[in-house]
Amino acid sequence: MITLGIEGTAHTLGVGIVDSDGTVLANELDMFRPAEGGLHPREAANHHADVVSDIILKALDSADLSVKDLDLVSFSMGPGLGPCLRIAGTAARAMSCGLGIPIVGVNHCIAHIEIGRIQTGCRDPVLLYASGGNTQVIAYSEGRYRIFGETQDIGVGNMLDKLGRELGMGFYAGPTFEKLAKEGSKLYELPYSVKGMDMAFSGLMTAAVALRRKGVPLEDIALSVQETAFSMLTEVTERAMAHIGKTEVLLGGGVAQNMRLREMVAEMAEARGGSMYVPDRRFCMDNGAMIAWLGNEMYNSGVRMDVRDTAVRQRFRTDEVDITWR
Secondary structure, three states: OEEEEEEOOOOEEEEEEEEOOOOEEEEEEEEOOOOOOOOOHHHHHHHHHHHHHHHHHHHHHHHOOOHHHOOEEEEEEEOOOHHHHHHHHHHHHHHHHHHOOOEEEEEHHHHHHHHHHHHHOOOOOEEEEEOOOOEEEEEEEOOEEEEEEEEOOOOHHHHHHHHHHHOOOOOOOHHHHHHHHOOOOOOOOOOOOEEOOEEOOHHHHHHHHHHHHOOOOHHHHHHHHHHHHHHHHHHHHHHHHHHHOOOEEEEEOHHHHOHHHHHHHHHHHHHOOOEEEOOOHHHHOOOHHHHHHHHHHHHHOOOOOOHHHOOOOOOOOHHHOOOOOO
């Protein structure tokens, strides 16, 4: 079975194509980059509407397929930004109705787990999902993916981007933070907000802005922010692993591309006698292949949806989905 997946939760419009063995036949994307300021949902949605047809055609061309070869179309139903989700959903419904093929709407967060499992070979991991819009620690238990810890305010990636704008780094500041942190030499104490299994990042961001106003170099701020935020993520992940007895940890989301985060989580996992897994960076960021693969898994496990069942859900919780394929 050949499945085409359309990702459109936030800044990225992605289209991926996979087969039933998990082979990625195509994985194309186009990311919205605002000229100034942050991400405006309507502007991002307009971008997605402008490029979605071209990206679908590009993916088909990369896979050397035609629309007649497609057996299923899936799309990111949520969570995410409403205007962006609706573009992906509309495109998927148009393909389903026009081609006469089934449609499946999938949960974006679970898609990160499943693409990570198939790409890395891990079987039953705790997922540290660290992205712009979400930060969660997730693991499978009793028929669903359960959230064992999550941010109480903003995602860690969102924190980095907002702080980057405040500090003049521009938007999508994560890579800039990583580069500057390597040049930092002094670690400043910042708010370490771990509350049980949950985290909060807004206080850290406010304190970092205050440091800059005092003349602290950007390199030291980046070092301090990374070390503090990633320590919080690592602590909560370790606690989840201990609580449910898992030995594998999987990283997902755009922030999982950061090498310092990988290093800290790998050290923690090794100290516990476990292993860390990270898919190729193409599958850490938002992408269509993960949407296609989860759609394939859901459909092959018996999930069926009518077009009328595919309304987008901005607050689609990870633990609301029955996991029928495991």
